[in-house]
Structure formats: C-alpha cells, structure tokens
Amino acid sequence: MRFSRRTLLLAGVATGLPALARIRDLGEAINKAGAQRMLSQRMAKAWLGLALPDIEGRAHKILDASRQRFDQQLAELRSFAPTPEIASTYEQLGKQAAVLKQRLDELPVTPARVNAVIPLAGEVLKLAHQATGQLEKRSDAASAKLINLAGRQRMLSQRLAMLYLAEEHGVDRALIRTEMGVARNDFRAAMRVLQSAPETTPEIQANLQLAASQWIFLDAALGGTSHGQRAASESFLASENLLAVMETVTGQYARLLA
Secondary structure (H helix, E strand, O other): OOOOHHHHHHHHHHHOOOOOOOOOOHHHHHHHHHHHHHHHHHHHHHHHHOOOOOOHHHHHHHHHHHHHHHHHHHHHHHHHOOOHHHHHHHHHHHHHHHHHHHHHOOOOOOHHHHHHHHHHHHHHHHHHHHHHHHHHOOOOOHHHHHHHHHHHHHHHHHHHHHHHHHHHOOOOHHHHHHHHHHHHHHHHHHHHHHHHOOOOOHHHHHHHHHHHHHHHHHHHHHHOOOOOHHHHHHHHHHHHHHHHHHHHHHHHHHHHHO
16 A cells, blocks of 8 residues: 555654655755764763763753654654765664664663663764765765864863763773873864864854853863762753853854755
C-alpha cells in the first residue's frame, strides 16, 4: 500500500511524533551535523548528572530532550546526505549511537559504568565530527568553516562539564585533566578565530562577547579548588548557559550560508 505525504504527516500527528523536517540548505546541514557532536557529550553529561541530587530532575529532562533531538536530527541528516560517503558515515553513527544510548539506560551511575560510557561518547563524537567535516567541504565559503567552528564550541562546553563530572566518579584524574586542558585551549583559540573573522557581523560579535562572559563562569567552575557535588552542579549549569549562547551564534553563522 502506498501512502501520500499528507497521510504520513497526519500519522505523525496521531502518534504524537514530530514529522520529519527537511533540511533546507547546506548551512543548516552543517549546523545540525555539528550539533550531533555536542549531543554525544551532552547525553553523557546529563547521565552523569543523574547522580547529583540537586540537579537530578533537570539532568533527566536534558537527557531525554538530547536523545530525542539526536534521533530526530540523525534522521534529517540521513535524508539530506548528498553523497554515498556521507550517508555511510551516518549509517556508522547511527549504530554507534545506539550502543551509547543503551549504556545510558544503565543505572545507577557507577565508576565502572562511567568508564564504559566516556569512550563510547567519544566514538559517537568522532563520527559526528567526521560527518560535519564532510558536509563543510561541500562549500568553499568561509562561513561554512565558521559554522563548523562555532558548532564545535557547543560540543566543547558539554565535553568539559562531562569530563569534570567523570572525574568526580573516579575516572583517571591525570587523563581527565589532560583532556580538559586540550578542550579549554581549543575553546579559547576558536573564540579568537570567530571574533576576528571578517564574516562575523556586529550581531554575532555581540553574542560572542556574551559567550566569552559565560565562558568565564564555566572556566572558573572547572578550575576551582573545591570539588564535590556542589562544584559538579555548578559546572553542569554553567555549561548549559554557555551552550545556549553558542547555539544562537552557530545559527547566525548558518544563516550566512543560506
């Protein structure tokens, strides 16, 4: 039996599921592709946050919303994939993400489970980054690179908080601190590139300044001498605030390529 587009859309409404959106242009595709990197880290961060009583409820909501967004965007990106190579990357990403999400269903959060989740989140990140780069190469415009770079800042905000929370669960401190050092340096370097880019409009520049102020709070939370649940909660919340601003910035760069 064949179904019309209208029938499929009505079925989506009836089941309460969002109808599959269509990616309109390459700028939007790079934006959403880059967001998959962020979501790999945000899902793991939210799962770790379930062990913090003062933010457990919020962590549950963030985990559920992030999983739903990841799945929705993956379907959109698979539909958009302009080459067999990109389609293959998304096939691999879907399989790896399924393994990660299965692990995120395992509770309570324990050191052994944390040591399994962190590498899996890294594998999903790696594939999502690969696909984002493949899409970026479809355009010679400088704005394509800026979408990718700004989008990566979203990921770094979540990765840093995830690593900090992982450290609280006993993951190798030396390894975590090395990874955090790399991520912090990458974030600072990318901010300098974005702020100095000729394509950065006054409106984007204003939001980058706001992001820089939010980065101060996250950087302070990550580098503080205090540890424990309160410090972990502060880093969790600071990463959410920075993410919100960089979501806006990435969308602004994406519209330059539309």
